[in-house]
Amino acid sequence: MKIICFALAAVILGTIPDIVRAGEGGTTCATAQQIFSGSSYSGDTSAPGYGNPVGAMGPLPSPGNDAIYYFVSDGQASSGIAVTAAGYNFGIFLTTDCGGSTAPPIQAATGPTVPATLEINNNGGALTAGATYYIIVSANPSDASAPSGTFSFSAPFIPVTLQSFTIN
Numbered sequence: 296m297k298i299i300c301f302a303l304a305a306v307i308l309g310t311i312p313d314i315v316r317a318g319e320g321g322t323t324c325a326t327a328q329q330i331f332s333g334s335s336y337s338g339d340t341s342a343p344g345y346g347n348p349v350g351a352m353g354p355l356p357s358p359g360n361d362a363i364y365y366f367v368s369d370g371q372a373s374s375g376i377a378v379t380a381a382g383y384n385f386g387i388f389l390t391t392d393c394g395g396s397t398a399p400p401i402q403a404a405t406g407p408t409v410p411a412t413l414e415i416n417n418n419g420g421a422l423t424a425g426a427t428y429y430i431i432v433s434a435n436p437s438d439a440s441a442p443s444g445t446f447s448f449s450a451p452f453i454p455v456t457l458q459s460f461t462i463n
Contacts, residue, residue, distance in 0.1 A: 320362025
């Protein structure tokens with residue numbers, strides 16, 4: 296039993312440096328961080344661990360490192376995500392295809408001016424209920440002169456669906 300505990304502790308401790316280095320937001324589509332209404336998020340895309348897994352969203356390049364978040368919609372439109380601070384020329388995108396696609400993002404907002412608001416709707420309408428949407432924080436595709444840095448955003452109302460709930 297002690298050997299199993301030590302092995303489990305070694306595995307967990309071995310993954311901590313990668314988690315700590317990357318900060319908030321997933322560094323790949325598979326590790327995207329779920330976002331919730333009423334919460335704030337921040338990170339630093341210039342920190343070790345971040346890369347550019349998305350590459351492009353249709354005609355818009357993703358010229359910097361990407362921090363990736365997601366939510367599952369309840370089908371309603373929201374008040375949007377407010378980028379409250381950015382230490383670089385950011386781009387923030389709403390898309391259904393985290394891996395990049397030929398389609399442009401559903402919505403986008405770019406910096407360096409803050410605050411900026413990323414509308415969370417399907418071009419003015421409600422989102423598809425049950426669909427997963429990705430929020431990708433990257434660099435401004437129109438000006439990659441400052442492609443990574445610190446960011447903060449808040450999610451005052453995200454139209455999310457509870458996927459599961461368990462009480463032990």
